[in-house]
Amino acid sequence: xxxxxxxxxxxxxxxxxxxxxxxxxxxxxxxxxxxxxxxxxxxxxxxxxxxxxxxxxxxxxxxxxxxxxxxxxxxxxxxxxxxxxxxxxxxxxxxxxxxxxxxxxxxxxxxxxxx
Numbered sequence: 001x002x003x004x005x006x007x008x009x010x011x012x013x014x015x016x017x018x019x020x021x022x023x024x025x026x027x028x029x030x031x032x033x034x035x036x037x038x039x040x041x042x043x044x045x046x047x048x049x050x051x052x053x054x055x056x057x058x059x060x061x062x063x064x065x066x067x068x069x070x071x072x073x074x075x076x077x078x079x080x081x082x083x084x085x086x087x088x089x090x091x092x093x094x095x096x097x098x099x100x101x102x103x104x105x106x107x108x109x110x111x112x113x114x115x
Contacts, residue, residue, distance in 0.1 A: 001030035002096075005037070010044035018050055031063060032106075034099050038069035043077050052083050066091045068099045 001024060005017060025033065037043075043051070055065045067087060070078060078084045084092065093099040 001025070001028055001032070002034045002036060002100075004039060005035065006039040008042035008044070009040055009047040010042065011046035014044075014047035014050050017047075018054065021054075025058075025063065032066060032103055033058060033063055034066045034068055034096075034103070036068045036096055037074060038071070038096075040074055041071060043074045045077075048077055048081050048083070052081060052086075055083060055086060064091065066093065066099055066102075068093045068096050 003021065003024070007013075009017060021033070058065050065087065067078065070092070075084070078087075078092075090102075093102070
């Protein structure tokens with residue numbers, strides 16, 4: 001599932017954004033949630049904390065969170081929070097095309113069955 005939030009994400013709008021995302025996750029049950037952050041100029045601390053908590057909950061539910069196209073300021077905030085380290089290079093992309101390509105490779109990879 002690919003979502004592109006627009007505008008600053010801060011304490012006042014983060015809960016509503018989180019609720020919308022939860023509703024979409026419940027409806028579509030994706031294995032990967034890609035947030036295209038190119039239109040997010042500011043990610044305030046409270047919103048970042050919610051994103052960090054959401055990543056943990058998503059992981060527990062078997063959903064992988066990927067971030068794409070973070071502007072330099074938002075990227076710095078994500079990296080300082082520890083979320084960047086948690087996601088690693090494999091779940092943070094400079095371009096949406098890179099994330100889509102990685103997803104396609106992941107989706108087309110044969111699943112291994114236990115012996």
